[in-house]
Amino acid sequence: MMGAALSRWTMASFAAALAFLVGAQALMVAGYGFPAADIRAPQTLVVVHMVTIGWLSLLLCGALFQFVPVLVAKPLLHERLVLPSLLLLLAGLVSLLCGFLHLSDRAGIAVMLLALAGVLLPAGFALALFVLGATLWSARPLPLPARFVAVGLACVAATAAFGSLFSLALAGFVARPALLDLHAAGVPVHAAAGFGGWLTFTAVGVSYRLLPMFMLSPDHERATGRVVLYTGGAALALAVVAAPAEALLAGTAVAFHVAGALALVALAAYAADLSHFYRMRKRRVIELNSKSALGAFAGLYLSAVLLLALWATGTISAHAGALVYLVAFGWLTGLGLSQLYKIVPFLTWLECYGPVMGRKPTPRVQDLVVERRDSAWFALYFLGVAAGAGALLAGAPGLFRLASAVTLSATAAIVVELVLVRRLVNVKAALRLPEGTSRPRLFLPPRTETATIGAAR
Amino acid sequence: MSIPPPDLPPLDVDVRPILRDGGEPFGAIMEAVARLAPGQSLRLYATFKPVPLFGVLGARGFEPSAREIGGGDWEVLFSPRAAAPQPDRPATAAPAAGNGNGGGDDWPEPSIEIDNRDLDPPEPMVRTLEVLEKLMPGEALAAILPREPIFLLKELESRGHRWRGATEPDGSYRIVIRAGDGRAAAS
Missing domain, CATH: 3.30.110.40 (TusA-like domain)
Structure with missing residues (x-):
């Protein structure tokens, strides 16, 4: 092991991801898609995929290209495939969104765009999977957080396969009745594999490393962590493989319910680990990233409570929109924004000051942000999400748009703060650019390889 | 190691302001150690008994002697040992x-x-x-x-x-x- 470098395209994928997040929220404020339109309407599909692929998947891919090498202490393999993967994902997403927009007119262009998306998106995910999978494979036996990532990667393959099938079916290329049945049964599976497997399971895995790292908590593997992995992994296997097979062959839903019960066990064990990390931390005063992550964890557990309540009252299909909103914005986006607030300063610090550390006085990573100012944005964001979920449950679309305006403003403010971080604006001028350093570019990689590490010589 | 001039005063390093600001004093201390004349002692003021430093500077041939000076503050005199440092383990x-x-x-x-x-x-x-x-x-x-x-x-x-x-x-x-x-x- 010769150490790992900064991932060259991580900041660019974060930038693209944030652009999609802001764009999707702007559409929600404008009243585009659900709840004004039907939950299956093309407009809703546009917003949902801007959030899940544009924002969350690009965010996660960018983060994994950087953190899988950290999780397994091996360099990233086949790094030259990272940029093609991101470009394929972007091109595939744009085709998908345009294809959705043309769905209503059933014109030939929709067919072409959806078919293109059905090829480009799986190709982009396949390349990302190949890079990350090969790196994980080279590092066996895997530590616990990396095993979560491996399960997440298997789930993104399933999600993309189902998604590709849907877009090809919509485009009319796949018209065999059996496959169309699978399409109908497949939407919940697509959502479970995407939200539960790819996005949630991977985020949980990364949290097992990031939380102890930044709160100085003990992070040796605990039995509860393995319980989360095994019960969560079994729940995903049941939901993604067994449940659709059972639904097609027998028309029953036993596997789906067993999966739900196992997921609850996983959530309970994860709660025990989270509480362990926060209670056993050596760092008395925690930073804003760890503080605001608590809002995201609240989002996760409120989502679980909401799911149980909807299931108990038989109203899941009536309120699926509120549930998906709470998972996507309360839990996943909340965690994403809170961790970006640490990851971006940390990587920016390494990129800029790495070459001179130990030789010249440098600012601390904390000096790149102004936590006192930014805690208000995070509070506002989570308030907006709570109001938005409430509005959806209460069937108040006007209030939902207002709540979305609040989350959009908070998100935009956090994005501005991240731009200030990249520009080193918050660092005292005397310490900002010691000799031997160069100002990082906003999101593109340094101009030459040697500029990252070694510029001092 | 040369014979220390008997009247060379210890070099004073007060890291209490750094510690109170939540900063990390280690760099300042090691810089002071690097500035020491041969045979010169280092007198350190800190807001706690800096036990980890005892090992670090012990490995460099300094003998610590610590005393509490009130208000929870500590004064530690690191004096050079006469002989060259022995690897202690x-x-x-x-x-x-x-x-x-x-x-x-x-x-x-x-x-x-x-x-x-x-x-x-x-x-x-x-x-x-x-x-x-x-x-x-x-x-x-x-x-x-x-x-x-x-x-x-x-x-x-x-x-x-x-x-x-x-x-x-x-x-x-x-x-x-x-x-x-x-x-x-x-x-």
């Missing part, structure tokens, strides 16, 4: 097993051992490099880090230092680094 040699980029058997005893386990990232790496920059070429440093420091390894490689390291049973990572002979760039 042979176990501080480079680990034979584990990873590394340095082959061969020409590994000196680490002249300094630092424990960076309780620092926020990226401080364990910064601290290690700070101390490393003060070593002479060929001298070695041992550091205990919270986990395998993959960004540090990359930086050591690019600065031309050699290292050997291994994960300890408690999950921390012990690395011994031999300072390179110049500021050689990798590649």
